[in-house]
Amino acid sequence: MNTSTVRVTGLSKSFGDLAVLKNVDLEVQAGQVVVILGPSGSGKTTLLRSLNLLEKPDAGTLEVCGYRVEIPRSGRFDRATRKQVALLRQKTAMVFQSFNLFPHMTALENVMEGLLSVKKVSKAQALERGRHLLDQVGLADKADSYPAKLSGGQKQRVAIARGLSMDPEVIFFDEPTSALDPELRDEVLGVMRELANSGMTMLVVTHELRFAQEAADRVVFMENGVVVKDCSTEAFFGEESGERIQQFLRRY
Ligand SMILES: Nc1ncnc2c1ncn2[C@@H]1O[C@H](COP(=O)(O)OP(=O)(O)OP(=O)(O)O)[C@@H](O)[C@H]1O
Ligand SMILES: [Mg+2]
Structure with a gap:
C-alpha cells in the first residue's frame, strides 16, 4: 500500500x-x-x-x-x-512566516471563514468547530479579539487553527x-x-x-x-x- x-x-x-x-x-x-x-x-x-x-x-x-x-x-x-x-x-494547509490573517475579522471569524466559504458548514457548526480549534491552540479566551490586538505568537496560533479547520492531511x-x-x-x-x-x-x-x-x-x-x-x-x-x-x- x-x-x-x-x-x-x-x-x-x-x-x-x-x-x-x-x-x-x-x-x-x-x-x-x-x-x-x-x-x-x-x-x-x-x-x-x-x-x-x-x-x-x-x-x-x-x-x-x-x-x-x-x-x-x-x-x-x-x-x-x-x-x-x-x-x-x-x-493541504500552509502556515507562513507572516500569519496572513484577515485584519477585519476576529480570531474566531478567521478560523470560521474557510469552514463557511469552502466547507459550506452551517454557522452553528462553524462556531462550534472554530471554538474547539482555538481551544486546541490555547486561545479560547481570544476568540473575539482582532489580529491587531494579538501578539505575534497568538496570531500564528490562530493561523494554525485556521489551517486545521480544513481537516488537512x-x-x-x-x-x-x-x-x-x-x-x-x-x-x-x-x-x-x-x-x-x-x-x-x-x-x-x-x-x-x-x-x-x-x-x-x-x-x-x-x-x-x-x-x-x-x-x-x-x-x-x-x-x-x-x-x-x-x-x-x-x-x-
Ligand atoms: N518570485 C521570484 N522571482 C525571482 N526569483 C525568486 C522568486 N522567488 C524566489 N526567488 C529566488 O529563488 C531563490 C530561492 O528562493 P527561496 O525563497 O526558495 O529560498 P529559501 O531557501 O526559502 O531562502 P530563505 O531561507 O531566505 O527563506 C533565491 O535566490 C530567490 O531570490
Ligand atoms: Mg524561505
Missing part, C-alpha cells in the same frame, strides 16, 4: 536564468514530520510552495494526498490537471516562528509539537534546530536547489552526517 502523503520526483524550477530547484525528489510518509533545513536562498520556500502549486514548477511529478500532477512540457495545465490541483489544495510550515520574538516562539512550537504527536503529517521549513531534533523524524538539507542530505534526524545531528552539515550546524 502506498502510504506516502507527499511524493515528488524530478521537480525543477527556474526564475529567469536562476535555477532554484534542480531535479528534487522528496517523499513524506503519512504521519511523518520532516524538517527542511538549508541556507538562505537554497530553494526551501520555493519547494514548499510548489507542493500545492502556489508556485508552478517547470518540470516534475507531484503526488500529494493521493492526487497526481505531472507538470506538462508546455507548462499549461489542462482541465483534468487543474481539477487535481484544486482537490490537492483542499487536503498534511500541513506545510514555512518558517512559522521566524517573525516572532524568541519568548513567543515556544508557544507556537508547543502547538506544533502537539500536532506532531497527534500524528499530523508535517513538512516544516525552520531554523529551529531544537524543534527539528525533538519533533522531526527526518531532516532534508537543501543547498543551491538540490537536496544534499535526506536522512533520519538522529543521523543528521550525529557526527556521521558529514563536514558540510557539521559546518552548517556550527553556525547556530
Whole structure:
C-alpha cells in the first residue's frame, strides 16, 4: 500500500536564468514530520510552495494526498490537471512566516471563514468547530479579539487553527516562528509539537534546530536547489552526517 502523503520526483524550477530547484525528489510518509533545513536562498520556500502549486514548477511529478500532477512540457495545465490541483489544495494547509490573517475579522471569524466559504458548514457548526480549534491552540479566551490586538505568537496560533479547520492531511510550515520574538516562539512550537504527536503529517521549513531534533523524524538539507542530505534526524545531528552539515550546524 502506498502510504506516502507527499511524493515528488524530478521537480525543477527556474526564475529567469536562476535555477532554484534542480531535479528534487522528496517523499513524506503519512504521519511523518520532516524538517527542511538549508541556507538562505537554497530553494526551501520555493519547494514548499510548489507542493500545492502556489508556485508552478517547470518540470516534475507531484503526488500529494493521493492526487497526481505531472507538470506538462508546455507548462499549461489542462482541465483534468487543474481539477487535481484544486482537490490537492483542499487536503493541504500552509502556515507562513507572516500569519496572513484577515485584519477585519476576529480570531474566531478567521478560523470560521474557510469552514463557511469552502466547507459550506452551517454557522452553528462553524462556531462550534472554530471554538474547539482555538481551544486546541490555547486561545479560547481570544476568540473575539482582532489580529491587531494579538501578539505575534497568538496570531500564528490562530493561523494554525485556521489551517486545521480544513481537516488537512498534511500541513506545510514555512518558517512559522521566524517573525516572532524568541519568548513567543515556544508557544507556537508547543502547538506544533502537539500536532506532531497527534500524528499530523508535517513538512516544516525552520531554523529551529531544537524543534527539528525533538519533533522531526527526518531532516532534508537543501543547498543551491538540490537536496544534499535526506536522512533520519538522529543521523543528521550525529557526527556521521558529514563536514558540510557539521559546518552548517556550527553556525547556530
Ligand atoms: N518570485 C521570484 N522571482 C525571482 N526569483 C525568486 C522568486 N522567488 C524566489 N526567488 C529566488 O529563488 C531563490 C530561492 O528562493 P527561496 O525563497 O526558495 O529560498 P529559501 O531557501 O526559502 O531562502 P530563505 O531561507 O531566505 O527563506 C533565491 O535566490 C530567490 O531570490
Ligand atoms: Mg524561505
